[in-house]
Amino acid sequence: MTSPSNPHDAVGSSLPASPRILVGVCTFNEAGNVRELLQQITAALPSADVIVVDDNSPDGTAAAVRQYASSCHGSTQIRCHVRQQRGLGGAIRAAMTEAIEGDYDLFCNLDGDLSHNPADLPRLVAAVQAGADVAVGSRYVAGGEIVGWPLRRKWMSRCINAVTRRRLRLPVRDASGSFRCYRVSKLAELDLSDESYEGYAFIQEVLMRLFHAGAQFTEVPITFTERVRGESKLSFREAIRSGWTVFQLK
Known part of the structure; x- marks a missing residue:
């Protein structure tokens, strides 16, 4: 794990012993x-609640979530919010807003395709x-790894991240x-009502907004594994649109 880094030397507010x-x-x-x-998330963080924001999937994703939620008998609350398809950025913003309005202390986000290992969640929380305001699950720090991508895709991802970072x-x-x-107290400082962008570029945009707000960052090494079931939702058109949006951010 890298040390918290921020030129503003911001100090995160204290958290309760059991956030x-x-x-x-x-x-x-x-x-x-x-x-x-969901099984892996509840095993990794038994006391956490889960919000699934589904973009009106025609394959029954929401029904699968509700069926699993009804079978859970622990302290975890699992709820599903279905909306018209509006993109990843808007879905993440909706989940963040739930965290703020629900008075949560921490908000974690991960992909829905098992590419991210929920067993890494406790390390991000820790x-x-x-002291960090944002813990980034990183493929590109010591100990981070990508499994299942061809060399060309790994190279392209590294280049995109390098350009975005600069x-x-x-x-x-x-x-x-x-x-x-x-x-969550840091997320609450942002204007998440701004719907100017609903797509993948929000992933970079929220980091930029938090950086400008004086947030402290740290990176935690993770292993990203290419999905086994289903298809990627990032089309070539959306990738180009996302890249163009990043260059417009300031």
């Missing part, structure tokens, strides 16, 4: 993955408890991954 945690999962056509994912002056090596833990 209230909300885990956000954004889905579209993940019926084949979501039950296993990093924020140690363009937005972010103190992180992995700005395009969504596996993160945020201090």
Whole structure:
């Protein structure tokens, strides 16, 4: 894990010994993955609540979430918010807003396709408890890894992250991954009502906004594993649109 880094030397507010945690999962056509994912999340963070924001999946993702939620008898609350398909950025913003309005202390976000290992969640939480405002699950720090990608895709991802980091002056090596833990009090300082962008670029944009707000960052090494079931939702058109949006951010 890298040390918290921020030129503003911001100090995160103290957290309770047992913080209230909300885990956000954004889905579209993940019926084949979501039950296993929820099982792993509740095993990793038994006291956390989970919000699944589903973009009106036609494959029954929301029904699978509700079925699993009805079978849970522990302290975890699992709820599903279904909305018209509006993109990843808007879905993450909706989950963040739930965390703020629900008076949670920490908000964690991970992909809905099992590419992120929920077993890494406690390490991200611990990093924020140690003083960071944002703990980024990073593929590009010592100990981080990508499994299942061809060399060309790994190279392209590294280049995109390097350009993004320099363009937005972010103190992180992995700005395009969504596996993160945020201090909710810091998220509450942002204007999340701004719907100017609903797509993938929000992943970078929220880091930029937090950086400008004086947030402390740290990176926690993770292993990203290419999905086994289902198809990626990042189209070539959306990738180009996201890249163009990043260059417009300032």
